[in-house]
């Protein structure tokens with residue numbers, strides 16, 4: 001075991017880089033009309049990736065950092081379905097919806113709070129606007145194993161869903177109670193069996209490390225149990241604790257959270273454990289079996305990162321539909337309203353519920369490339385980068401190269417004329433390694449209440 005105590009100095013606020021620039025840079029100066037123009041002038045030969053946000057949950061999991069609406073009221077959900085329908089209609093007047101769709105994702109919240117019948121209606125509505133799903137489109141849904149039944153799985157399977165992602169988080173009872181998410185093993189197992197029965201050919205399980213009362217020992221047990229479920233993929237997320245943004249996180253007693261060196265030990269153990277059981281580490285927090293597309297993509301250097309995590313489907317324009325959802329084009333990010341009333345008001349006014357976003361300049365695109373390469377593949381091919389952007393890496397990033405020297409000295413990174421590459425331990429600190437390439441971090445450096453801690 002490495003001496004992780006010496007790396008605890010790297011525990012500081014930092015982005016997870018699901019986008020660059022990060023959502024903190026989204027602003028109002030990106031105007032509605034510009035967004036509409038961007039949508040309507042997109043290159044129609046580029047495929048589409050669709051994201052639908054289904055935000056409802058009945059109870060709060062205290063760790064949850066997602067954009068969630070708590071309700072158990074059926075009429076609220078029906079009303080949301082109506083607005084989704086109207087949003088799609090407005091979208092179709094600005095976007096060429098006949099373009100090929102190569103990916104669709106239902107995220108939440110808990111999409112399966114909608115009944116089988118409601119899910120069916122939502123899916124049919126989407127397909128009536130987007131008729132050209134390619135044959136091997138990746139269609140996925142986030143599922144809370146406590147809220148899924150056979151009819152829902154059947155509906156999704158018939159509609160072409162081929163991937164599901166189950167929230168598991170941790171099997172330890174004390175941890176589960178502390179985060180207000182009690183989920184016995186059999187519930188997760190039954191959900192997994194259902195996914196297999198309905199031929200979901202990729203089943204992912206989400207775990208989180210850094211939760212209250214977790215220790216290396218408890219997490220070892222969670223991993224061993226999770227392995228018996230035999231998922232195709234694991235996502236093992238570093239708990240992002242941002243109580244200044246998420247009220248429910250304030251219910252977590254911070255003195256029960258594991259310290260940074262314990263978190264590093266847990267992650268190192270997780271990597272060793274999963275790789276010794278046939279999984280390969282894919283990017284910062286994902287693991288996949290050799291048969292999985294992600295595994296093959298990383299071998300070919302074709303792994304991409306976006307708001308949904310890692311994907312093989314690069315080169316598509318991402319369209320976000322629903323409350324708070326985020327879209328991504330070649331040179332912009334765009335986010336819908338987070339507030340339900342504002343979201344509805346926009347649609348009532350015949351407009352897309354676009355609230356804010358960011359337009360990328362040339363410098364953003366250069367840095368975006370470098371950061372996403374590092375976050376996906378843990379290395380950067382400098383010559384390829386220079387060819388793509390026509391800039392000299394050494395002079396453009398002189399300050400970043402300087403800032404990374406301590407990482408090189410600690411064997412976390414190697415740097416030469418042609419490559420930057422993380423060592424195995426360096427992969428644990430990939431967010432820290434990406435930060436020097438981020439032009440916006442300086443202005444956030446003194447503010448502790450921005451991002452979650454990197455370790």
Ligand SMILES: C[S@@+](CC[C@H](N)C(=O)[O-])C[C@H]1O[C@@H](n2cnc3c(N)ncnc32)[C@H](O)[C@@H]1O
Pocket residue numbers: 063064065066107108109110111142143144145166167168169206207208237238239240241
């Ligand atoms: C939208 S949520 C899950 C969907 C579903 N509601 C469920 O609970 O199973 C997607 C995943 O994000 C991860 N997640 C949520 N909040 C997080 C946080 N604060 N830090 C790290 N991961 C988090 C969890 O692993 C979760 O399964």
